[in-house]
Amino acid sequence: xxxxxxxxxxxxxxxxxxxxxxxxxxxxxxxxxxxxxxxxxxxxxxxxxxxxxxxxxxxxxxxxxxxxxxxxxxxxxxxxxxxxxxxxxxxxxxxxxxxxxxxxxxx
Amino acid sequence: xxxxxxxxxxxxxxxxxxxxxxxxxxxxxxxxxxxxxxxxxxxxxxxxxxxxxxxxxxxxxxxxxxxxxxxxxxxxxxxxxxxxxxxxxxxxxxxxxxxxxxxxxxxxxxxxxxxxxxxx
Numbered sequence: 700x701x702x703x704x705x706x707x708x709x710x711x712x713x714x715x716x717x718x719x720x721x722x723x724x725x726x727x728x729x730x731x732x733x734x735x736x737x738x739x740x741x742x743x744x745x746x747x748x749x750x751x752x753x754x755x756x757x758x759x760x761x762x763x764x765x766x767x768x769x770x771x772x773x774x775x776x777x778x779x780x781x782x783x784x785x786x787x788x789x790x791x792x793x794x795x796x797x798x799x800x801x802x803x804x805x806x
Numbered sequence: 807x808x809x810x811x812x813x814x815x816x817x818x819x820x821x822x823x824x825x826x827x828x829x830x831x832x833x834x835x836x837x838x839x840x841x842x843x844x845x846x847x848x849x850x851x852x853x854x855x856x857x858x859x860x861x862x863x864x865x866x867x868x869x870x871x872x873x874x875x876x877x878x879x880x881x882x883x884x885x886x887x888x889x890x891x892x893x894x895x896x897x898x899x900x901x902x903x904x905x906x907x908x909x910x911x912x913x914x915x916x917x918x919x920x921x922x923x924x925x926x
Contacts, residue, residue, distance in 0.1 A: 733912045735851075742901055742919055743843075743851065748912035786851055790911040794867050795853040 701725050701789050705798030713806045718774040720785055720801045727767045728791035734763055734772045735786045737800075743786060747772065779805055808833045808915045810902050815920030822892050822924070828885040828902030828917055836860070836880035839905040841913065842887050844898035854900070855887065870896075892924045 702725040712718050722732065730750035735743035745754045747763035750770055760775045774781055782805045787798040814826040828840070842854040855866045855876040864876050875888040885902050899921050903913040 731910045733910070735913075737851075742916035743913075744916070745912055745914055749908070749910035752909065754912075754914070788851070788853075788913075793865055797851040797853070799850045 700794050701728065701791065701796050703787055703789055703796050703798040705785075705787055705801050707801060708799065709802040709804065711804045711806050712777050714777055714779060716777045718777050718781075718803060720772045720787075720803075722765075722770045722772070722787035722798050724768045724770075724789055724791075728789045730766050731789060731791035732763075732765070732770050733788045733790065734761075735788060736781075736783045737786060738783045746785075774803075777803075777805065781805075808904065810904065810915055810917035812900060812902055812917040812920035815900065815922045817923045817925065818892055819926050820893060820924055823888070823890045824892065824922060826887040826889065826900055826902075826920055826922070828887075830883045830885065830902075830904075833904070835878075835883040840878065840885045841903045841905055842876060842885075843901045843903055843913075843916075844896075845901070845919075846895075846898045849898075852898075856905070857885070889922070892922075894924050896922060897924045898922060 704723045732750045734747040737743040751763045762773045764771045784800045784802045786800050809831040811829045841856045857864050857876045861878045873891045877886045899919040901919045902917045904915045906914045
């Protein structure tokens, strides 16, 4: 199975900061990666698919990049409502695998 | 608005069985592949299984293969997950998800989840 390694596992940043989360795949996965946001007690919500395509309705401060093995999720200007855990998911081959999650807190 | 509503979770003893349901509405259920994803308390997300739009093809994570069976009733717009020989490590919130493809696959809608607790 492809292993997805996210970093950092948690971070604390101030409102307005630029935040970047990385996800590394144990083998190349082309651009078959998505990013999901999950708030406590809630289901995950799709932010980005195909590594860099913003899902409809998601604020433009979220962006994704990368291809192959290294991927990033960037929040250009952190907002209070962005406090959540972020998960990457590879959909290149089965079993599909998630990263371990990155918890983002607001200072 | 697409709705996915899971039900059937609860407390079950090790070795027991449980059937989860996911009621779908406001979209043409029979046109979509559906998946199950689970999340143990305080842990990350784990993909569990998938089923094709007509129910003819299924795939499972190794951890549940031979114990879990995914099925669907397109006439009732409902997805199922039959879970047998349950273990403590199956304790999790189980989410049903709808799959889309547009250059890559992604889950565009998730249910609210149903909690399964395996404990004596």
